[in-house]
Amino acid sequence: MQQSYITYHHIISSLGFDSKSNFEQLKKSKSGIKKYQRENGDEYYSSIIDKEKVDKLFSEIGTIDKYTTLEKMMLLSVNAILKKSNLNIGDRTGLILATTKGNVDVLSTKSKFYKDKSRSYLFELGSQISSFFNFKSKAIVVSNACVSGILAVAVADRLIKSKMYDDVVIVSGDLVTEFILSGFTSFQAISSTPCKPFSKNRRGITIGEAVASVLVSSTKKESAVEVIGTASCNDANHISGPSRTGEGLYLAVESALKEAQVLIDDVDYISAHGTATNFNDEMEAIAFSRLGMSEIPLNSLKGYYGHTLGASGLLETIIGIESLNQNTLIASHGFDELGVSKSINVIKSTTKKPLNIFLKTASGFGGCNTAVLFKKVINK
Amino acid sequence: MNKNRYIQSYCRITNNVIILNGKEVFRESSEDIKSFLKTVYKNFEIKYSKFFKMDNLSKLAFLGAELLLTDENKSSNIALVFSNAASSLDTDRKHQESINDIENYFPSPAIFVYTLPNIGIGEISIRHQLKSENAFFIFEKYNAAFHHTYENSLIQMNKANSVLAGWVNVDKNTCDAFLYLVSKKGKIEHTTENLIKLYNN
Numbered sequence: 369m370q371q372s373y374i375t376y377h378h379i380i381s382s383l384g385f386d387s388k389s390n391f392e393q394l395k396k397s398k399s400g401i402k403k404y405q406r407e408n409g410d411e412y413y414s415s416i417i418d419k420e421k422v423d424k425l426f427s428e429i430g431t432i433d434k435y436t437t438l439e440k441m442m443l444l445s446v447n448a449i450l451k452k453s454n455l456n457i458g459d460r461t462g463l464i465l466a467t468t469k470g471n472v473d474v475l476s477t478k479s480k481f482y483k484d485k486s487r488s489y490l491f492e493l494g495s496q497i498s499s500f501f502n503f504k505s506k507a508i509v510v511s512n513a514c515v516s517g518i519l520a521v522a523v524a525d526r527l528i529k530s531k532m533y534d535d536v537v538i539v540s541g542d543l544v545t546e547f548i549l550s551g552f553t554s555f556q557a558i559s560s561t562p563c564k565p566f567s568k569n570r571r572g573i574t575i576g577e578a579v580a581s582v583l584v585s586s587t588k589k590e591s592a593v594e595v596i597g598t599a600s601c602n603d604a605n606h607i608s609g610p611s612r613t614g615e616g617l618y619l620a621v622e623s624a625l626k627e628a629q630v631l632i633d634d635v636d637y638i639s640a641h642g643t644a645t646n647f648n649d650e651m652e653a654i655a656f657s658r659l660g661m662s663e664i665p666l667n668s669l670k671g672y673y674g675h676t677l678g679a680s681g682l683l684e685t686i687i688g689i690e691s692l693n694q695n696t697l698i699a700s701h702g703f704d705e706l707g708v709s710k711s712i713n714v715i716k717s718t719t720k721k722p723l724n725i726f727l728k729t730a731s732g733f734g735g736c737n738t739a740v741l742f743k744k745v746i747n748k
Numbered sequence: 749m750n751k752n753r754y755i756q757s758y759c760r761i762t763n764n765v766i767i768l769n770g771k772e773v774f775r776e777s778s779e780d781i782k783s784f785l786k787t788v789y790k791n792f793e794i795k796y797s798k799f800f801k802m803d804n805l806s807k808l809a810f811l812g813a814e815l816l817l818t819d820e821n822k823s824s825n826i827a828l829v830f831s832n833a834a835s836s837l838d839t840d841r842k843h844q845e846s847i848n849d850i851e852n853y854f855p856s857p858a859i860f861v862y863t864l865p866n867i868g869i870g871e872i873s874i875r876h877q878l879k880s881e882n883a884f885f886i887f888e889k890y891n892a893a894f895h896h897t898y899e900n901s902l903i904q905m906n907k908a909n910s911v912l913a914g915w916v917n918v919d920k921n922t923c924d925a926f927l928y929l930v931s932k933k934g935k936i937e938h939t940t941e942n943l944i945k946l947y948n949n
């Protein structure tokens with residue numbers, strides 16, 4: 369069957385405007401989380417992108433006033449991928465857009481796009497990106513809660529294996545909005561301190577924002593990673609809480625391992641979801657323990673970026689790819705004392721180690737769980 | 749390519765009519781979608797109290813699954829692949845209304861949880877205990893070619909034995925669903941052309 373590879377990637381976050389600078393900041397243990405103020409005056413912690421810089425960079429490729437904040441960041445990121453890869457967009461090039469809430473900020477009466485009733489539709493967000501770059505087919509929008517970004521990688525791999533496309537550009541992104549903050553606050557899920565995934569003293573989520581893009585290609589190149597196994601399984605348990613037994617995550621990882629034909633011992637690193645809510649982190653620890661993966665070095669990157677919703681899976685995949693390429697395990701920021709009932713091997717300090725295969729997982733509302741395995745391409 | 753893959757059964761739900769496997773099985777004119785969906789629930793004698801907590805999009809998806817996942821149709825490992833145009837905007841607008849005014853601010857977790865299009869997939873998974881592949885996509889219109897390719901890929905890659913799939917859209921007091929079960933049994937071949945034909949019928 370046709371293999372697929374991630375050959376190029378790009379990140380826009382509070383820590384930088386490309387993948388390289390993001391990874392450099394993580395190596396220095398620098399977190400992008402800071403204190404901000406809500407409209408009602410309440411303080412909260414978040415990881416927020418410099419919008420003045422977005423406009424400054426965007427003015428070089430387009431008209432600032434014509435696009436929403438998220439569109440500008442997505443266009444910048446896809447533009448960077450197309451430039452770096454020299455990709456020729458043809459009939460066999462696909463575009464996948466992954467997001468949880470897209471342009472949801474335009475629903476607010478305060479948005480200058482409020483009167484443009486089409487702008488809140490996710491297919492319209494897709495059209496803005498596809499028509500800017502003259503993609504030949506319409507964007508495929510994946511909106512599956514917080515697994516959207518990593519699920520998009522599984523979808524791209526399957527579409528390439530089905531011979532629908534030779535290359536697929538994936539762009540994923542979500543913003544910090546009053547819509548999201550108010551919702552998670554009503555769930556009492558927001559931490560009053562920067563989030564501390566898997567820690568004893570964790571107090572919930574820190575919401576963040578990011579845009580991440582990759583090129584998934586049927587042609588491999590040096591420094592690429594191969595997508596070797598993908599799966600997405602539902603807990604069939606609860607719509608807003610994870611399964612107590614980690615069933616969906618367990619099944620997803622098992623299915624991805626089976627497709628990849630690799631053993632648990634072959635997995636060098638796990639990039640977990642780790643939102644720092646009590647139930648989520650506990651669920652993941654149970655699932656990894658049931659899978660026999662307790663010894664594998666694991667981190668959550670939420671301590672650097674917060675939970676960037678639909679973007680998180682792709683953002684964290686890119687950091688995982690850089691980890692493989694630089695043979696570097698990144699410390700799980702905010703972690704102190706293990707606060708889950710099963711033993712897991714949380715990375716305490718950033719260390720050099722030969723790495724070949726890593727597992728990315730994510731879980732979200734609606735009971736969804738996605739797992740994807742990646743392998744370093746070694747041929748020269 | 750799609751050898752031995754069929755549309756085993758299908759249903760079409762619009763504002764006041766339900767068509768199951770080509771036959772009209774229900775007709776009722778209701779003032780709004782909410783009351784229409786409730787009448788459908790009663791008419792088919794469904795017993796599932798969680799139904800009443802759901803938003804209209806989840807209710808619509810749930811009812812479609814109830815009609816198609818009968819005991820004789822059920823097999824193991826049924827994937828869920830849905831798409832629509834409006835995502836969860838119908839409920840998003842309600843949540844936004846509750847936070848527009850800082851003086852009159854009342855966001856509710858019971859509404860917020862439905863501001864995701866894939867919650868209906870979760871509801872169906874719980875109801876039928878499907879711990880299977882699931883994904884929600886957004887397109888301007890039902891994209892039969894994409895659905896056909898993706899549904900096939902799940903079966904070909906052994907990720908699922910059958911797939912409950914289709915279009916489920918709720919927007920501005922209109923609803924439109926076209927759901928079908930792809931499996932190795934049936935008479936209608938699973939092709940893009942047949943999917944378009946059944947959707948337009």
